[in-house]
Amino acid sequence: MLVDSHCHLEYKGLIEDQAGVLARARAAGVGAMLNISTRQSEWDQVIATAAREADVYASVGIHPHEADAHRDLGRGALLAATQHPRVIAIGETGLDYYYDHSDREAQKTLFRMHISVARETGLPLIIHTRDAEEDTYAILAEEQGEGAFPALIHCFTASADFAEKVLALGLFISLSGIVTFKNAKALQEVAKIIPEDRLLIETDSPFLAPVPHRGRVCEPAYVADTARFLASLRGTDAETLAAQTSANFFALFGKARA
Numbered sequence: 001m002l003v004d005s006h007c008h009l010e011y012k013g014l015i016e017d018q019a020g021v022l023a024r025a026r027a028a029g030v031g032a033m034l035n036i037s038t039r040q041s042e043w044d045q046v047i048a049t050a051a052r053e054a055d056v057y058a059s060v061g062i063h064p065h066e067a068d069a070h071r072d073l074g075r076g077a078l079l080a081a082t083q084h085p086r087v088i089a090i091g092e093t094g095l096d097y098y099y100d101h102s103d104r105e106a107q108k109t110l111f112r113m114h115i116s117v118a119r120e121t122g123l124p125l126i127i128h129t130r131d132a133e134e135d136t137y138a139i140l141a142e143e144q145g146e147g148a149f150p151a152l153i154h155c156f157t158a159s160a161d162f163a164e165k166v167l168a169l170g171l172f173i174s175l176s177g178i179v180t181f182k183n184a185k186a187l188q189e190v191a192k193i194i195p196e197d198r199l200l201i202e203t204d205s206p207f208l209a210p211v212p213h214r215g216r217v218c219e220p221a222y223v224a225d226t227a228r229f230l231a232s233l234r235g236t237d238a239e240t241l242a243a244q245t246s247a248n249f250f251a252l253f254g255k256a257r258a
């Protein structure tokens with residue numbers, strides 16, 4: 001069995017034929033998918049899909065791009081949304097200084113709010129970080145000092161140094177189809193050093209289709225291609241890697257087991 005730990009099933013490209021997308025994922029051996037929200041207006045939709053489909057789970061949160069538009073989001077609203085039985089994670093949240101679509105201070109404030117809800121609920125935090133390693137690590141280290149919370153870095157593209165530092169904090173790391181790209185040599189080196197019990201895989205679909213699907217709309221079925229690539233990169237076989245990353249998913253996202 002494979003798990004796609006991060007997809008956007010409500011996004012354009014997947015929503016038009018969501019039933020077909022899910023059927024192709026199941027046929028490819030994908031046994032669970034985590035459907036991620038990026039805005040408060042998406043929460044009802046990701047939860048509804050998870051409530052309808054036994055192998056789809058939901059995450060509630062605000063993407064750093066959307067921080068400016070959610071300055072008035074109260075902590076209570078996020079906390080309340082996490083109470084739904086199909087919501088197993090908080091995010092995606094974090095910092096994105098590559099696009100800078102939202103004010104950096106607003107991103108940081110919202111990131112810390114998500115952390116505080118993760119700490120209170122015990123639900124893992126799904127972190128998006130781009131060109132913001134220093135601030136991401138500083139906030140994580142400081143907040144872990146205030147009280148532990150489970151977390152993963154999704155669609156990891158940062159440095160080996162950052163990987164080692166967040167692993168030392170106890171975080172998991174999820175790799176997307178980017179690792180299969182020919183120009184991703186540095187990331188492929190990082191992929192070799194992630195301990196087998198801290199590794200997850202994802203598509204971040206509809207974005208980032210892995211080799212050999214580049215240029216197409218990405219979908220959860222393609223997590224199988226990333227798994228095959230990673231297995232050969234790490235000197236293991238695809239079945240072992242699939243079983244290990246699936247076990248890691250359920251170890252981190254304990255609410256999915258319930």
Ligand SMILES: [Zn+2]
Pocket residue numbers: 092128154155
């Ligand atoms: Zn992201």
Ligand SMILES: [Zn+2]
Pocket residue numbers: 006008036092204
């Ligand atoms: Zn995403």
